Amino acid sequence: MGFLLRWLFAFLLLAATYNPTDLSFVRWAMANWQDQLPLTVFIGLVLVVAYVLFFTAVLRGIGALGVVLILAVIAALIWVLYDLGWFSLENPTANTWIGLIALSVVLAVGMYWGILWRRLSGQLEVDDETNA
Numbered sequence: 569m570g571f572l573l574r575w576l577f578a579f580l581l582l583a584a585t586y587n588p589t590d591l592s593f594v595r596w597a598m599a600n601w602q603d604q605l606p607l608t609v610f611i612g613l614v615l616v617v618a619y620v621l622f623f624t625a626v627l628r629g630i631g632a633l634g635v636v637l638i639l640a641v642i643a644a645l646i647w648v649l650y651d652l653g654w655f656s657l658e659n660p661t662a663n664t665w666i667g668l669i670a671l672s673v674v675l676a677v678g679m680y681w682g683i684l685w686r687r688l689s690g691q692l693e694v695d696d697e698t699n700a
């Protein structure tokens with residue numbers, strides 16, 4: 569359940585920022601920045617803070633090489649599904665959604681990796697704070 573919540577939050581963050589519908593921050597900001605500049609800046613900064621939190625956790629969890637490897641695995645999976653004829657890459661809207669899903673999986677894996685690693689390895693984290 570923990571991974572699914574992280575994935576859902578990552579997907580919602582990415583989709584709220586940009587998606588092919590009119591319900592995204594990018595499209596709203598482009599249409600309303602002149603009339604609602606303070607609100608646009610505020611929401612943009614909230615999104616930037618959320619991205620900084622996510623990216624910091626992801627880079628600490630799996631590092632840049634881990635991000636590249638997970639993206640490579642997802643790209644290979646998309647290639648296999650395309651080769652099997654399960655979907656077409658002709659539709660730009662569908663490609664955008666596929667990209668959002670792929671990036672959200674990378675973010676979720678990066679956020680969840682520390683928990684997963686401790687479960688797989690049996691490693692515990694111990695804070696050694698002795699008051700001498």
